[in-house]
Amino acid sequence: MPSQQHDGAPSQPSGGSHVMNTYARLPIALSHGEGAWVWDTQGKRYLDALAGIAVNTLGHAHPRLVAALTDQAGKLIHTSNLYQIPLQEQLAARLCALGAMDTAFFCNSGLEANEAAIKLARLHGHHRGIDRPEIVVFERAFHGRSLATLSATGNPKVQKGFEPLVEGFVRIPLNDASALQAVAQTHPNVVAVFVEAIQGEGGIQPAHADFLRAARALCDRHGWLLMIDEVQCGTGRTGKWFAHQWAGVAPDVIAMAKGLASGVPIGAVLARGVAATTFGPGQHGTTFGGNPLACRAALETLAVIEDEGLLANAAARGEQILHALRHAFAGLQGVVEVRGQGLMIGIELDRPAGALVAQMLERGVLLNVTQERVIRLLPPLIFSAEQADALVQALVPAVRAFLQSAPTP
Numbered sequence: 346m347p348s349q350q351h352d353g354a355p356s357q358p359s360g361g362s363h364v365m366n367t368y369a370r371l372p373i374a375l376s377h378g379e380g381a382w383v384w385d386t387q388g389k390r391y392l393d394a395l396a397g398i399a400v401n402t403l404g405h406a407h408p409r410l411v412a413a414l415t416d417q418a419g420k421l422i423h424t425s426n427l428y429q430i431p432l433q434e435q436l437a438a439r440l441c442a443l444g445a446m447d448t449a450f451f452c453n454s455g456l457e458a459n460e461a462a463i464k465l466a467r468l469h470g471h472h473r474g475i476d477r478p479e480i481v482v483f484e485r486a487f488h489g490r491s492l493a494t495l496s497a498t499g500n501p502k503v504q505k506g507f508e509p510l511v512e513g514f515v516r517i518p519l520n521d522a523s524a525l526q527a528v529a530q531t532h533p534n535v536v537a538v539f540v541e542a543i544q545g546e547g548g549i550q551p552a553h554a555d556f557l558r559a560a561r562a563l564c565d566r567h568g569w570l571l572m573i574d575e576v577q578c579g580t581g582r583t584g585k586w587f588a589h590q591w592a593g594v595a596p597d598v599i600a601m602a603k604g605l606a607s608g609v610p611i612g613a614v615l616a617r618g619v620a621a622t623t624f625g626p627g628q629h630g631t632t633f634g635g636n637p638l639a640c641r642a643a644l645e646t647l648a649v650i651e652d653e654g655l656l657a658n659a660a661a662r663g664e665q666i667l668h669a670l671r672h673a674f675a676g677l678q679g680v681v682e683v684r685g686q687g688l689m690i691g692i693e694l695d696r697p698a699g700a701l702v703a704q705m706l707e708r709g710v711l712l713n714v715t716q717e718r719v720i721r722l723l724p725p726l727i728f729s730a731e732q733a734d735a736l737v738q739a740l741v742p743a744v745r746a747f748l749q750s751a752p753t754p
């Protein structure tokens with residue numbers, strides 16, 4: 346065993362943990378949850394305003410999800426894509442109907458969905474006779490941590506140490522239609538534009554509706570694919586099934602993951618038109634992707650979103666939180682902007698805000714800070730009006746106290 350020393354004793358990693366040190370973890374462990382509440386192993390209760398980073402769409406232990414998973418686990422968990430998988434067919438049909446798309450490919454995570462989208466775009470280029478296809482990506486984008494997706498990502502910290510990066514990406518600022526137009530002149534090998542409808546890790550930065558429409562028009566003119574990363578902002582989080590639907594654009598490719606199966610690992614690529622038939626047998630694949638358990642969890646998640654009116658709830662709770670925070674922070678020195686759509690909300694401060702995560706943990710709220718200065722709220726879609734109110738009541742005094750104590754920039 347390579348992890349053991351010659352005498353057979355396990356080598357002693359620093360800190361005594363045998364888990365690789367890829368996360369600076371908070372000092373709590375959660376034991377169980379119910380709805381938007383979770384409890385740690387010491388019995389302390391927290392309001393979950395992060396949902397496992399936009400994953401726990403239905404909150405924790407939703408009775409319908411528990412029943413569906415229990416039932417499915419007793420029937421089939423995995424079969425392999427060597428066979429027909431009726432639940433995968435059903436989920437593909439459902440997602441294509443919701444997104445006005447034609448076909449779906451299922452995988453297990455966001456980076457896998459994006460990796461498939463990147464491969465699809467390159468293959469599309471090769472089909473058009475472009476041997477060295479390029480994809481337009483954006484500053485501050487986040488698409489994952491595989492070599493291709495970290496190369497597409499616009500955060501040097503994610504890339505540092507993993508060079509050489511995968512080539513074939515052209516990066517421009519988000520919402521800069523003239524930069525995109527210029528790329529059309531200078532880069533004849535472009536085959537696709539790849540953009541998050543709302544940047545998540547990038548600090549809750551929306552792609553503007555007029556920018557997405559301009560991108561759609563340029564894609565039409567040049568035969569490029571418009572590929573939208575909906576891994577974080579999709580699955581109803583913004584109050585529509587997909588965040589790009591607010592702009593009324595029709596993408597060629599959509600990547601999904603995070604909240605799609607409410608915590609069971611899944612990723613999906615949806616494609617339309619020429620993109621829907623770009624891949625042929627043997628050109629992409631996965632062992633686990635689209636297995637019966639994950640597909641059942643996704644189908645149940647989508648059904649509950651519909652049956653419980655969770656799109657409308659996400660929109661209403663989002664408005665409630667945005668309105669209350671804007672009111673509370675109006676004129677407060679240190680708060681740069683409160684922005685978002687539905688239950689994807691960012692509060693940008695003028696100074697590093699990472700310390701707030703532990704302070705809010707102390708106050709019994711789970712949230713997160715991204716881009717160093719942006720407090721990020723991603724509550725489950727089942728968040729109630731009372732819970733939204735409780736979140737605001739806890740967050741506002743904490744931010745005020747933080748701004749008084751933390752050094753000004």
Ligand SMILES: *Cc1c(COP(=O)(O)O)cnc(C)c1O
Binds near residue numbers: 489545578
């Ligand atoms: C989280 C995220 C990813 C990566 O998803 P993983 O499941 O962690 O691989 C990709 N794109 C966006 C927009 C994300 O938020």
